[in-house]
Amino acid sequence: MLILGLQGSPRRSGNTAHLLSIFLDEARRYGAQTHTLEVDRKNILPCKEYIVCEKKGYCPIKDDMQTEVYALLRAADAIIMASPIFFYNVTAQLKALIDRSQTLWARKYRFKLKDPRSKTRQGFVLSVAATRGKNLFEGVDLTAQYFFDAVDAQYNGRLTYRQIEHRHDMKHHPTAAADVKAAVKKLLSPRANRKKILFVSSADACRNQMAGAFAQLLAGDKIDAVTGGSQPAKSILPMMADVMAEKNIDMAFYRPQSVNDVISDFTPEVVIALDGKKECPPVPGATIIDWDPPKITTPNIEVLRSMRDDIESRVKQLIDALDL
Numbered sequence: 001m002l003i004l005g006l007q008g009s010p011r012r013s014g015n016t017a018h019l020l021s022i023f024l025d026e027a028r029r030y031g032a033q034t035h036t037l038e039v040d041r042k043n044i045l046p047c048k049e050y051i052v053c054e055k056k057g058y059c060p061i062k063d064d065m066q067t068e069v070y071a072l073l074r075a076a077d078a079i080i081m082a083s084p085i086f087f088y089n090v091t092a093q094l095k096a097l098i099d100r101s102q103t104l105w106a107r108k109y110r111f112k113l114k115d116p117r118s119k120t121r122q123g124f125v126l127s128v129a130a131t132r133g134k135n136l137f138e139g140v141d142l143t144a145q146y147f148f149d150a151v152d153a154q155y156n157g158r159l160t161y162r163q164i165e166h167r168h169d170m171k172h173h174p175t176a177a178a179d180v181k182a183a184v185k186k187l188l189s190p191r192a193n194r195k196k197i198l199f200v201s202s203a204d205a206c207r208n209q210m211a212g213a214f215a216q217l218l219a220g221d222k223i224d225a226v227t228g229g230s231q232p233a234k235s236i237l238p239m240m241a242d243v244m245a246e247k248n249i250d251m252a253f254y255r256p257q258s259v260n261d262v263i264s265d266f267t268p269e270v271v272i273a274l275d276g277k278k279e280c281p282p283v284p285g286a287t288i289i290d291w292d293p294p295k296i297t298t299p300n301i302e303v304l305r306s307m308r309d310d311i312e313s314r315v316k317q318l319i320d321a322l323d324l
C-alpha cells in the first residue's frame with residue numbers, strides 16, 4: 001500500500017511539510033509504504049496546452065512528470081495533496097503538477113482507459129493558511145475534487161487549518177496530532193487487512209505486470225498486489241501495454257521494480273512465482289505458489305493476447321482460491 005504525499009510548499013520544513021510528515025508517519029503505523037514528493041524541488045513545467053495528450057494520450061513535455069511523477073500517481077494507493085494556501089488555492093508549483101495530470105484525464109475520458117487502481121485509490125487534502133477567511137479552502141477543495149477525479153482517486157477527506165502563518169506554527173497546533181490520527185484511521189483501516197500478494201518474475205515487464213494489474217482491478221478492495229523482478233527491466237514491454245489497452249486497462253505509466261526493494265518494506269503473505277521459485281527472494285512465512293506459465297518463445301501480439309487471457313483467468317482462480 002503506497003501512500004504518495006505531494007508536498008506543495010516551497011518551504012521544506014514549514015507548516016505543510018510538518019503536517020504531511022506526521023500524516024505519513026501515522027500511515028506507516030498501518031503498514032503503508034510512503035513517498036514524499038517535494039514538488040518545488042522537481043522540474044515540472046506548466047501545461048502548454050499542446051493538446052497532444054487529448055489526441056495521442058501522452059504529454060510531449062520532457063520533465064520530471066515523465067521520468068517520475070506519472071508513474072508515482074499510478075503506483076499510489078492514496079494520494080495526499082498537501083499545500084499552503086497561496087491566494088486562495090494551492091501553490092503554483094503544485095498547480096503545475098495538477099494541470100499536467102490532464103494527460104491522465106485524457107487517458108481516462110478520451111481514450112476510455114481504466115487504471116488498475118481506479119476503484120480503490122483514495123485522495124486526501126492537507127492545507128494551511130494564515131488568515132481566518134470563511135472561504136479560505138474553497139479553491140483547494142474544488143481543485144482537489146477535479147484533480148482526484150483525473151487521477152482516479154476518491155476524495156476521502158481533508159484537514160485544513162486557519163491562522164497558521166509562521167514556519168513552525170503547525171508544530172504547536174493543539175489538535176493536529178489527534179486530527180491526523182483519526183483521519184489516517186478512517187483512510188487506511190478499511191485497507192489494512194487486505195491480503196498482501198507479491199508477483200515475482202525475472203524482468204517484471206510483462207506477465208508479472210499483467211498479473212498485478214488484474215489482481216488490483218478485480219479484487220483491489222481485498223488484495224494489496226505488488227509486483228517485482230529479480231532483474232527488473234528498464235521499462236515495461238510496450239506490446240504488453242497495447243494488449244492490456246485492448247481490454248481498456250491502462251498500463252502506460254507502470255514500471256518494473258526490483259523485488260528486493262519491494263520486500264524491504266512490504267511483507268507478502270502469498271508469493272506468486274511466474275518465472276520459477278528460483279527468482280523469488282526468501283520471504284519468511286509466505287506461501288509460495290509456482291504458476292509455471294508456458295514459456296514465451298516469440299513475443300508477438302497474438303502470443304501476448306493469449307498470455308493476457310491466461311493470466312487473467314489464473315488471477316480469477318487465485319482470488320476464488322483465497323476465498324477473501
Ligand SMILES: Cc1cc2nc3c(=O)[nH]c(=O)nc-3n(C[C@H](O)[C@H](O)[C@H](O)COP(=O)(O)O)c2cc1C
Binds near residue numbers: 084086
Ligand atoms: C504568495 C503567498 C500567498 C499567500 N496567500 C494566502 C492567502 O490567500 N490566504 C491566507 O490565509 N494565507 C496566505 N498565505 C500565507 C500562507 O498560507 C501561510 O503562511 C502558510 O502557513 C504557509 O505554509 P508553509 O509553511 O507550509 O509554506 C500566503 C503566503 C504566500 C507566501
